[in-house]
Amino acid sequence: MKTKQTSAPSDAELVRVALADRSRPNGGRAASLLLERYQEHVYLWCLRFVRDHERALDLAQEVLLTAYHRLETFEGRSSFASWIFAIARNRCLCSLRRSSPLLDDEDAAADVTDPAPGPAERLEAKFEEEAALDLVRRHLDPLEQTALWLRCYEGLAVEEITRLLEIDTATGARGILQRARRKLRAALDATSRR
Amino acid sequence: METGKTSSGPCPPVETFEDLLRLDARDPRRMHLDDCPRCRARLIAFRSFLERRPLPAGADPGDARRRLSAAIRAESEREGRPRPSRPRLPRFWRIQILWKPALALIAASMLVVLLLRPAGHGPDVHSPADHSPADGSLVLRGQPSASMPLVADWAPEGSVRLSWPAVPSAEGYRVMLYGTDLEEIARLEAGRDTMLVLTAAQVARLGPSGGAVFWRVATLAGGEPVSVSAPATLQLP
Numbered sequence: 001m002k003t004k005q006t007s008a009p010s011d012a013e014l015v016r017v018a019l020a021d022r023s024r025p026n027g028g029r030a031a032s033l034l035l036e037r038y039q040e041h042v043y044l045w046c047l048r049f050v051r052d053h054e055r056a057l058d059l060a061q062e063v064l065l066t067a068y069h070r071l072e073t074f075e076g077r078s079s080f081a082s083w084i085f086a087i088a089r090n091r092c093l094c095s096l097r098r099s100s101p102l103l104d105d106e107d108a109a110a111d112v113t114d115p116a117p118g119p120a121e122r123l124e125a126k127f128e129e130e131a132a133l134d135l136v137r138r139h140l141d142p143l144e145q146t147a148l149w150l151r152c153y154e155g156l157a158v159e160e161i162t163r164l165l166e167i168d169t170a171t172g173a174r175g176i177l178q179r180a181r182r183k184l185r186a187a188l189d190a191t192s193r194r
Numbered sequence: 195m196e197t198g199k200t201s202s203g204p205c206p207p208v209e210t211f212e213d214l215l216r217l218d219a220r221d222p223r224r225m226h227l228d229d230c231p232r233c234r235a236r237l238i239a240f241r242s243f244l245e246r247r248p249l250p251a252g253a254d255p256g257d258a259r260r261r262l263s264a265a266i267r268a269e270s271e272r273e274g275r276p277r278p279s280r281p282r283l284p285r286f287w288r289i290q291i292l293w294k295p296a297l298a299l300i301a302a303s304m305l306v307v308l309l310l311r312p313a314g315h316g317p318d319v320h321s322p323a324d325h326s327p328a329d330g331s332l333v334l335r336g337q338p339s340a341s342m343p344l345v346a347d348w349a350p351e352g353s354v355r356l357s358w359p360a361v362p363s364a365e366g367y368r369v370m371l372y373g374t375d376l377e378e379i380a381r382l383e384a385g386r387d388t389m390l391v392l393t394a395a396q397v398a399r400l401g402p403s404g405g406a407v408f409w410r411v412a413t414l415a416g417g418e419p420v421s422v423s424a425p426a427t428l429q430l431p
Contacts, residue, residue, distance in 0.1 A: 028270035035266050036259075043258040044250065045243050053254050060258065061265050068269055078209035085243045086208045089236075129232075130399065136231050145231035146238065153232065154239040160247075164238050 011037070011080040018071055031071060034080065035064050042088050049092040049155050059095060063088045092155065129153065139187045144180040147173050204402045205233050208240055344411060344426040352394030352431060358411045358423065360388050366414040371400060371407050372425065379407065397430065405430050 009017075014034040021027030042063050047056035067084050074083050132152075136145050147165060150156045151173070156164070162172035169175055206214060206223065211233075217224040227233045249255065347355045356369060369390050371380040379400065384390045392400075400407050408425040 032263075032266045032270045036263055039262040039266070040255055040259060041243055043255065043262060044247075044253065047250055047253055051250075051252065053252050053257070057258055057261060060262055064262060064266055065269055068266065077213075079212055081244060082209045082212055082240060085240050088243070089208065089239065133230075133232055140231075142231070142234075146234045149231045149235035150238060154235050156239065156242070157250075160242070163247075164242055 009033075012076065015071065015074060015076065015080060031068055035068060035084075038081065038084050039064060042084065045085075045088050046092055048157065048160075049095060059091060060088075063091050066091070089154075093153075135184060135187065139183050140180050143167075144176055144183070147176045148180045151177055204398070205230060205236075206402065208236050211237055211240060342411070342423040344409065344423055346409075346426070346428050348431065352397055353391055354397055354428070355389055355391050356409060356411075356428075357389035361413045361421070363415065364413045365416065368412040368414055369409060370412065371409045371428070373401060373407055384411075400428075401430055403430060 009030075011034060014030045017030035018027050018034060021030070039060065043056055043060040046059035046063070047053065050056050050059060063084070067087055070087075074080065136148060140148065143165065147161050147167075150161045150164070151158065158173050158177065161167075161177075162174075165173065167173050167176060171178075206226070211227065214223050214227055215237075219225070219228075227237065342358060342361075345357045347357070349355070358367070364386075366386055367384040367388065367390075369380075369382045369384055370378055371382075373379050382390055407428050407430065409428050410423045410425045412422045413420055
């Protein structure tokens with residue numbers, strides 16, 4: 001008996017069909033199939049930020065429908081995965097508001113959320129981020145830099161940073177983060193004394 | 195102790211990471227990924243987005259799959275739903291029926307143009323001389339649109355002067371800048387001025403050199419936007 005081997009269409013093929021037949025059922029199905037491939041990744045990513053199933057679903061739906069409506073802007077120069085990741089990441093980071101992420105204590109900062117910070121705040125945050133980047137570069141070693149950035153600007157949990165950076169000390173990433181913050185506070189104090 | 199290196203240029207967008215990782219390790223763009231704390235963290239975050247990791251507490255992927263699939267399909271069906279079609283008439287009758295609304299539309303458009311044209315002014319009164327205006331248009335809420343050219347003048351030191359024509363009855367203007375992903379990246383109040391200068395440092399923060407951002411101007415009255423121009427492209431030096 002002959003069996004016909006079929007392979008799942010690639011992301012690029014689905015994007016092509018979705019854009020070519022956008023107004024037809026075929027195009028809609030291709031777009032749906034494409035987004036359904038990533039819906040779990042997007043949902044879990046959102047859950048990491050808001051730590052609540054229902055709110056994560058709301059965020060994930062927003063991300064997926066934004067991707068659906070902006071599919072025409074996907075130019076195919078990058079992978080679809082990185083494109084939808086950028087949307088999810090931006091949306092999740094926008095949902096977070098922290099006054100001074102580099103120096104905030106872990107637990108105090110973890111649950112402070114805001115569904116929609118204004119553009120002025122976002123611009124301010126962007127400028128602050130540049131200043132923070134400069135500070136981190138000058139005063140921390142590479143492991144501390146990465147750990148702190150993952151925690152403060154990518155929103156990863158401490159346990160996850162420990163795993164991703166393969167930190168095998170007893171305190172894991174928490175110890176690295178505390179050390180990094182101590183160094184930054186000392187550096188800022190020294191600067192303000194001058 | 196200073197352990198970090200100096201910045202090797204602006205950070206590339208996450209979408210380009212995969213391409214950059216294929217470059218030679220000595221390529222400056224590839225080296226930036228290794229050197230920059232922000233890019234290193236973003237790359238790790240992207241990889242973590244794709245990996246199948248242990249489920250976080252409170253996760254219910256089955257419920258998420260079901261509900262998100264339903265939302266996507268509902269959106270897809272809503273968009274792809276064909277408009278109800280009427281039985282087609284013979285060609286002669288189709289022409290007879292269509293020409294009347296077409297004529298009415300043309301007449302209405304001409305009336306609107308005449309009404310919106312300021313008395314005693316030519317149509318290009320708002321176009322500053324010696325500039326090539328971007329293709330912007332002012333869309334008034336509930337009213338037809340009129341032209342609103344947006345102009346960007348670059349200074350040699352890298353600052354840019356954004357300007358636009360005055361709008362009668364405007365109490366202020368707001369400039370909004372967007373990245374290529376159409377996310378708003380800045381919102382700047384210009385007061386009653388019809389121009390705004392972005393310093394070279396501000397421009398550098400908008401995006402990578404050689405990239406582009408979009409900008410548009412909102413006209414304010416009573417503190418609220420009452421109209422907004424079409425976006426124009428601002429090519430970064």
